[in-house]
Amino acid sequence: MPPLPSGWAPRLDAPPYRLSGVIYGSLLNSRAALAALGPAVEQPPHKAPPRSVVLYLKPPNTFVERGRPVRVDAEAPELELAAQLGIVIGRTACAVGAADALDHVAGYLVVADFSVPHEAHYRPQVRYKARDASCVLGPGVTARQRVPDPDALGLRVVVDGRVVQEGSTGDRIRGTARLIADVSEFMTLSPGDILLTGALPGAPRVRDGARIRIEIDALEPLQTHVAAAGGRGAGS
Amino acid sequence: MKRARVAYAGAIHEAVPHGSDDTLRLADGRVVGADAVVWLPPFEVGTVIALGLNYADHAAELAFKAQDEPLVFLKGPGALIGHRGQTRHPADAMHMHYECELAVVIGRPARRVGRAEAQAHVAGYTIGNDYAIRDYLENWYRPNLRVKNRDGGTVLGPWLVDAADVAWPPQLELRTFVNGRETQRGNSRDLVFDIATLIEYLSGFMTLSPGDVILTGTPQGVVDVDVGDEVVCEIEAIGRLVNHVVGDAVFGRSSGPVGDAAQGRKA
Numbered sequence: 001m002p003p004l005p006s007g008w009a010p011r012l013d014a015p016p017y018r019l020s021g022v023i024y025g026s027l028l029n030s031r032a033a034l035a036a037l038g039p040a041v042e043q044p045p046h047k048a049p050p051r052s053v054v055l056y057l058k059p060p061n062t063f064v065e066r067g068r069p070v071r072v073d074a075e076a077p078e079l080e081l082a083a084q085l086g087i088v089i090g091r092t093a094c095a096v097g098a099a100d101a102l103d104h105v106a107g108y109l110v111v112a113d114f115s116v117p118h119e120a121h122y123r124p125q126v127r128y129k130a131r132d133a134s135c136v137l138g139p140g141v142t143a144r145q146r147v148p149d150p151d152a153l154g155l156r157v158v159v160d161g162r163v164v165q166e167g168s169t170g171d172r173i174r175g176t177a178r179l180i181a182d183v184s185e186f187m188t189l190s191p192g193d194i195l196l197t198g199a200l201p202g203a204p205r206v207r208d209g210a211r212i213r214i215e216i217d218a219l220e221p222l223q224t225h226v227a228a229a230g231g232r233g234a235g236s
Numbered sequence: 237m238k239r240a241r242v243a244y245a246g247a248i249h250e251a252v253p254h255g256s257d258d259t260l261r262l263a264d265g266r267v268v269g270a271d272a273v274v275w276l277p278p279f280e281v282g283t284v285i286a287l288g289l290n291y292a293d294h295a296a297e298l299a300f301k302a303q304d305e306p307l308v309f310l311k312g313p314g315a316l317i318g319h320r321g322q323t324r325h326p327a328d329a330m331h332m333h334y335e336c337e338l339a340v341v342i343g344r345p346a347r348r349v350g351r352a353e354a355q356a357h358v359a360g361y362t363i364g365n366d367y368a369i370r371d372y373l374e375n376w377y378r379p380n381l382r383v384k385n386r387d388g389g390t391v392l393g394p395w396l397v398d399a400a401d402v403a404w405p406p407q408l409e410l411r412t413f414v415n416g417r418e419t420q421r422g423n424s425r426d427l428v429f430d431i432a433t434l435i436e437y438l439s440g441f442m443t444l445s446p447g448d449v450i451l452t453g454t455p456q457g458v459v460d461v462d463v464g465d466e467v468v469c470e471i472e473a474i475g476r477l478v479n480h481v482v483g484d485a486v487f488g489r490s491s492g493p494v495g496d497a498a499q500g501r502k503a
Contacts, residue, residue, distance in 0.1 A: 022312055027377060046375045054374075055381040057310040059283040061443045075441075094387070095489065123378045126285075126308040127441040132347075186386045188314045 020192035023058040029198030062135040069227035071133040082199035086111035094188040101180035110138035110222040167200040238395035242273035275319035277392040282447035284311035290453025319394035331370040335454035336469035339364040346444040354435035363477040365391040422455020
């Protein structure tokens, strides 16, 4: 990969957590979120619920530099916030089994992934998820050893001082170990890669000026804000 | 001018053809045979952006209607391999096909660039062979990564050909040969969304950076390949990209996916 943008997440770019800049996200990994789609999962164009992992990429243009805002503009005045647990890979993981998967984890961090709200899940346009300045990484990586069970962590999203989403990293179709195993069957995960574990149901939406705080038990909380391109909004 | 990136004698080098494409001159002056090096993707690859159904004839082949907006998906770095590499054909896959594509390499940052200025942001061109395994297709966030972002499933090379050496817009013949037999033929003049339009569209929501690459899509003529096949993707004035399809055993997988993943797939 070419070098990451200057000023980007300096605390993360130091051994043993030197990030590669590769971020894969998981979709529809929440039982409740999939259930919320109702009978549509069995109907065209889907015809059946997902069998394998549903994944996407967050390319480097989406990374928000520390202290900078998430961007909204006239084309996308409102964004959906997927607050989630991110896995930082520590050892090359290729075709690993679930029993060994967590040995390949360096640590965990909070990730705020923003996308343009969209209803369709069949073939959504990449512009919904690959917008400039639409992915914020938590302030630091917490070592795996300090997180005994990544699948039982409380998660809270606070927007402008109000709790707008609350839940747990449990209730996943694929827990952390299973997710790594199923992804690494066809895609090698390398040290410094981040694998997002997926959003909880009821992802909040945010607009210009929103101040956001995401807490996940045992991890350093993430804080960010939203601003319209062109200079309006808090902190820009 | 055209350049390759190769591994030779313990290091990675920039290389240029020396007399013919069969001999390379490394940046440090050494002259070596093209078969004495390991060919890597010919530049430091950033974001890999791929187009689906960007030739009307191929869209028809897969029974799709033409799009009103480019159909874009992204790929990760683990998918990339160079010229003369190996791509794994899982034992349980019946429908794995190559896709010969003109790959456009970005040379200057592009943010909200209009069609008329797009050409100035192109560094050059290479060839992409972007494999797909349709057996794994699912109707969620298509094309799903298990089909299109597999380790070693995106071959790039052999050369990065300078934009200045190719007339704009590129109107180049693409051909694919499987074991020497021509199976695919098209011309980049038939792109549904041309390169300038793609750069305008993409840079409207994502800043393109040097090293980012756009795989512009494949024409009709994709056929299934099998273990042992040699697949050669050829683009006029750009080069000839060779890939070998190999079986699970080469990768230490005796019976397809590992047990855990196989269970997940059936669940």
